[in-house]
Amino acid sequence: MGQPEKKKALSQRPHVLPDWLIEKGLPDTLDRWAYRKDHTAEFAEFLLLRTPEDPEKVRQLFQCGNYLKFGIWDIPEIPKPKLLYSNLCKNHHLCSNCAARRGNMAAAVLAEKCDQLLKLNPSKKLVFITFTVKNGEDLNERLTHLRNSHKKLKTKRRNAQKGKTSSSIKDLEGGAGAYELTYNSKTKEWHPHIHEVALVQASVKTNLLQVDISKEWHKITGDSFVVDVKEVQGESKEDLAMACLEIMKYSLKQANMTPMDQYKAYLVVQKKRLHYSYGCFYGFKFPEDYNRDAITELMKTNPYLEVILKYNYGRYVHESTTRKDHWISVNPFESEGESDSDEDSTSFDKRADLLVEKIKDRHRHTNT
16 A cells, blocks of 8 residues: 545535634634544554554544534633544554544643643743654664663763763753654654653753753764754743644654555554653642632533534535533433434434445455
8 A cells, every 4th residue: 555645625614514613713623624534534444454454443533533522611611612622543553543642631631731830940041852762664773772762861960860871951950751763765764753852941052051961962862963043932821732732643654655655654663652751840739729620610610502414435425413501511411402314313323334344345356
């Protein structure tokens, strides 16, 4: 199977929505869900035909994101539709939507930690650090080399803080980061690297810190001195959220990868921990007076519109809208409302199973 065909442009998705939902900006969100869902479906077909993966796992990939439940509140604190529920497969290494969802949630939590650490430490600042190693054709070897090198660097930091040695990152109060894997289809080489946000004294000169870390990193890796250090610009929650999203976005960049490349990467990373934290970021506890659930409380105490959508051949179709007095966690498909779709929910639910069987049959006929 060669390079994936270019998907339909996001703006061309013909979602079936009432005008008032279009005005709320929901099509842009649905475009992203549908685009990623198409990619996952193509990859799932490959898994079914070309790999020994469990058909049940593949079925869940096909079915993931078939249902979306959004809540729409008419209050300024919640200006955009909020995704309340979806039938996710929760396999972020194989599913594009689950990877994006997981990355967004991790970024939101990290941004909150960064915001609080800056408020608790006004004499400090945040820096964004990227660690790289030399590219190579063997992903497992390159990723192991990167992980071991980073572990050695953090060990030197701990020993330096105990006075046993010296280290360029001795003065980092702590950090949090993630591994990212990209693939160059022209050179056939993998490029694993690390994105990290770290807390340091505001007086530290970023350019000098980069030079020092680069020298130490080269001594440890033996093949790379390429380290990038820059200050996180802005201290608003929006600025922090963007910086953290760059760190916690999905680890496996699927652009320029064939399904086989993606599967090989999955076999390497499926049991590896690709997020980490240390120092002041590790086990961080929010102050007792910090209300992390303010938005949740508003959701529970204000009326809203519950909107159900179903995926139907490359687009999302508005299924129902129901007015609710307050948000509670319930099965979203027990409620009734006006529907733009006459498709039976049970038959829709079975579509993934039927598709799996159809692909299996086609594969059997091809081989006979």
